[in-house]
Amino acid sequence: MFLSEFTENQPALFQGVEKQHHKKLFATGQRIELGVKENLFQEGECAQKCFLVLSGNLKLTKLSDQGKEIIIRYIGPSEMAAIISVMKEKTYPVTAVAIKPTEIIAWKRDAFRHLMYQYPDIALNMLDMVIDRIGDVQHRYFELSCEMVEQRIARTLIRLSQQAGKNVQDGIYIDMPLTRQDIADFCGTTIYTASRLLNMWQKRGLIQCSRKSLTIMDLLMVIKIAESHGEQLEQNSYSA
Amino acid sequence: MFLSEFTENQPALFQGVEKQHHKKLFATGQRIELGVKENLFQEGECAQKCFLVLSGNLKLTKLSDQGKEIIIRYIGPSEMAAIISVMKEKTYPVTAVAIKPTEIIAWKRDAFRHLMYQYPDIALNMLDMVIDRIGDVQHRYFELSCEMVEQRIARTLIRLSQQAGKNVQDGIYIDMPLTRQDIADFCGTTIYTASRLLNMWQKRGLIQCSRKSLTIMDLLMVIKIAESHGEQLEQNSYSA
């Protein structure tokens, strides 16, 4: 984790950081238009901020021209977002939605830039983080480009389980409120296809899902599907 | 452009940079496995490098498990690549192919990291650059997710014309050797579909293409296709 690492190594530096941030709490469902200058946390004076999630989860989404919502990623505790606000003048249309009560701290653009100038460690940490991000997006680009829906949904489940999975008696429970629409939007398919596949997997005992919960019972099998090179495992997916 | 900006503002700093880089020339078709430690520019001692293109063009690609090639991006003069090598220990499987004779300068991992520590401007410039990159990938992720092949190919042409376009008498000539396969790989379709569409556009006078050259005659119309919300302009694409 970026910040804690940093603060552990150099507690003195964090004093300065501490002074310049703002704490905020968002209720479930609350939306923050990251792209709108005047709207970022409702503080007109200096809206260009980046932030760190302390607790809860945010969903970062973007709306296409045709009204289709795409989920960029989910972020949870210890993850940062909106670094772009710090580096770029121009705004860009991304929305963050709290899917749980979420606590964040934010830095103003100039304060954060100043910090990075003053303490190159911060800049390098940011760079490191942003490069991880590129890896992620690029990987998902690949999946979309090469893989079939079945594999992509499987990967989505794996991804979610890595980020918000909790070991429970009968598998890995994904501790986030997710709709079918969310899952579909996260891997570039439709709610219908997602529904069909999830139900099939449930029948086969791979997962256990209801409206509000999702548990992976057989992770190995899900991984197998994600990594199958497109060939059908067992029966045809769309039959039965 | 990152480096020139930097050198103009602080010529003294560049002296240090100058000393620590390596110049290399690649012939057309030469491949560089960026992911293989021992192979990056054939200098085993310290393979983790990032580089800047001085002249020519490189194609950055990644091979999928199923053998499908995906083009990550093309880079030309003044663009950097492989920053990931500087920030991450782990290697990752990307290949750069020179599609023209290409001259680059490279920095060793440690040298570049040191530079960034010493001169935060460099780190911030890198951060800025990497964030631009995220924007690009993310945008292409969107396109793949929401748009039809026709629009994506149109966007690819626009993108290429922005990067390597030269104004000529009858349009914008794209100054890069591109095969149909390249165009297909760049926007996530097949050579067949790309061929069909390009030929159709040629018949309609939008572009002029042969095996080795590609000229956009009617950029406005290409933009219109790229931004059409999926509805057919004129006849059905696959007929005629």
Place this chain on the structure above:
DNA sequence: CGCTCTATTGATAAACCTCAAATACAGTGG
């Protein structure tokens, strides 16, 4: 002028989206 590699073109089929309709569910107020 054969040989190889790339491009074209037609036919076919697969994957998946779209639409419509039915059903299940969660929350709410009585």
Place this chain on the structure above:
DNA sequence: CCACTGTATTTGAGGTTTATCAATAGAGCG
């Protein structure tokens, strides 16, 4: 606790886009 209502999900049928396959044609090269 139950009926009610609005939303989320499921499911089927049909259609579209685009990949795949196969075969041919063309370009460049020694």
